[in-house]
Amino acid sequence: MQSRTPQGAEPGPTRTETDSRVSAALASVVAGARRRAVRDGDRQIDTAHLLHSLLEADPEVRAVFDEGAQVARLLGYLVQRSIGYGLQWQGTVEDSGAVPVVGAGQGAPVKETGWSPSASAAMEAAIERADLRGEPWALGLDLLAGLLADPDNRAVEVLARAGADAQVILRRIEADPLTGAAADAFADPYAETPVD
Template identity: 55%
Template structure:
């Protein structure tokens, strides 16, 4: 059964950032939507995005200082979220500390803010389309979002991750 909220999420507000996504990142968003529906969540949140991104975009794995073992541990925490870890989030909409991102149907304010920030990060490096590393970096901007909570619980040093992603952005600009 499809959530009416999520099926409406491709409205004009979402299209503002969705037309700025690479093909791979579009697939990540599609997978995150499916995950949210499967989990019975009315909104796609930052943990849904993180889970699908880490599962499907190997380019983000290199940003994790702990290498493949840390990515595996993170995926383990994300799976736990799907089977129970995220139960306390069930039925609650993830907000954004910035207050932005409201009004995008089917998206938590924090997830919408992260997607817009990913598009902005891509533009800052001279690209029209956002890529997986842009989204991963954008997810770390809101230190109170669900994705960052999962990262911390999985033992990821978020400051180190931000530094690695900032370095990658510089490489993408000059490479």
């Protein structure tokens, strides 16, 4: 049997590892992203799947956006993923040089969905944020901050297309008294490096 993980792709955290380190609400978000990836025929959960599921399920995540209209625009882009926007992502691994997917061929059901390297990194960052706060479980805002930590992933691309400023959203998360306690431990990925 051929591997369902594309060559060069990281498998990401296992379901057991993830489920043991996230809140019940975030576990539901991850399950929703997994279902969305399988339904769309994607081989891996990517950052756009996670963003979509976060926006649908987590009111604290929606609250960091400018307005309800911005969330509606984001969801509009994400819903179009399989019928237009995002078609260029099919058959590619997020953030790994667009390596073609190795799998069972077109039309074959996807039985197991792994994680893109970017989605795996975002989940690890979410868990690290919770650790730095001294909390046993990561929350939705932790995952959103993890998604925003990589300015080149699909979730940030969707945010930009919908007119949402990832840097502004990240600052709002860091200002949150619940999830921002350890914000100083994370470098701002959008900050310009000073020139000597």
